[in-house]
Amino acid sequence: MAASNLPALPANLKAIQHYMKTAIEHEKRDPVIAYYCRAYAMQRGMQIDKKSPECRQYLMTLMDFLEKVKSSLQDEAIHNELVGQAHVENYALKVFLFADNEDRAGRFNKNVVKSFYTAGMLFDVLTYFGELSEDIENNRKYAKWKAAYIHKCLKNGETPIPGPLPDGETSDEGIGFDGLNDTGLSANVPSSQFPNDTNTLNPPPAGTHAPPTTPQDTPVPYRAVPQQPVQPPQQPAQPPVPVVASTSWIPPPNPTGVSLTPQEYQKAMKFCKHASSALQYEDSQTAITNLQKALQLLTTGKV
Template sequence: MASDLDITVPDCYKQVRPYILIAKEHDTRDPIVSYYARRYAMETAMQMKQPRSPETKAFLFGLMDVLEKCKKTIQDAGNDEVVSSDVVGSVHVENYAIKIFLFADNEDRASRFNKNTVKSFYKAGLLFDIMQTFGELSDELATNRKYAKWKATYLNNCLKKGETPHPGPLDEEGGVGAPVYSQPPNTPADGVAPPPAGFAPSTQTYPPPQQPMYPPPHQPGPSYPPQAPSASYPPPASNLMPPGAHAPPTTPEQSGGQIGIPGPTDQSTSGVQLSISDFAKAQKFCKFAGSALQYEDVPTAVENLEKALQLLKTGKVD
């Protein structure tokens, strides 16, 4: 797998270092996540419009070269669609981000406060950042992103001070209660939480085998976020993904370093051949319908459900 070990990130681009770091960590664990992490780093660096110098040019051209090598590795493995279609790619990265977020939230609510819990919230926040390479975040993902970054900062500060954190969200007075999403102390104005002390790539499994799904059935108190259907809280991957589509393995190790997307097509009940992209688009329409129902927007919900049905029945949408 391509590597950026020889690429020096100039101080003027230090904002993208966390995404380069998480890309390196996933080079063998999940090359698709690694590719999109680098793509987001490249897009962010280009938008910063720093003065061109030999140092900045070497960084940008070097990162671009590594990005293309990552893409070719994925394509050579027979999975071109996951890097050529943002719809397919976004489903993969979103599922992976949610899986890490739910693991961290489970650990936090079970009062298992340690560095791995902090790192998991921190990584989930970065992965939600990376989702912006596909466009503006949905309200649900934006909420998850803000909460993950706040929780990483809060837990890290408590551990450094030797204080016992409160599990779950806090109310505005600092006690256990409804979630708050105001900017936490010591968080930069751009909303990017600082990395926890000692943060570095690790071999920690996210989530570990047999980890129960969110929320723990015994956990009292208000749930975060609300239990209404949303794009941020899909059911287990076995129910979420249609036949032929890809869902991340339960643990990165189960993938054996391979990019495990099944065959390119499947057949609908009407005999129409559907691609992975078709299934992903149908899933998006269903998510949009679910979001519309949360706002009691019945016409929009019906329209998106009809589009999903039409796509699954005919293989196209008018």
């Protein structure tokens, strides 16, 4: 299924259109980013409205689309969420570093706004995997504020202040991050300009930038310097073994005598997750099918 085959976004789900547009921008450049942008959009959309007929139909179609993408792509970052989380976080931090370096160098333009804007959305997407670390949460707030602040200055013909504001505040004076699309930012900044194969906007590889410096007399409202990029787990990824009272915990043997690999346990978890999603739509048949697949895998080692 092509992304163009997705139905029109219902009005009630307008809040997720930013993430769907970011997915389209990364469709060819980075399918992993596109996949998780849509996965997060679906997750958020279900929280907003999964009952009305038009929203229910849209989200069900999007869920089906994601399943087809997942089955057609062999990238481990899509099939292993630990690797996927590292991929999205590393990419988001590169985009953030690019925008932050441009901002502190005083190079203000729509591309810098777009970079901060996209970094903020990608930090949102990271919540798909769970709660954000304190550093990432601070970077998310800073990126959203910077996008709104620089956009406002450019719109009013003002020169933005590089880096954090001298008074240590990050007030955007009422201009919200979500309001940027209403001003035509996404429409006026073609996806071909951000970030692609051009040298001016492609975020540099991790580690090639020294952390931006901040004058000693300038308070920093947010920790705008990201930590070292997360490294994906080496293959094969092994789950950590908890320790209780200095004794390693050993999982009980499978009652059927089947020996399952960590990857097979992950696959069973995925079936259960799909069943849970189906139950949110009151789709008992899909839930039963996925639970049966999980049970078959756990008892026979095969699906």
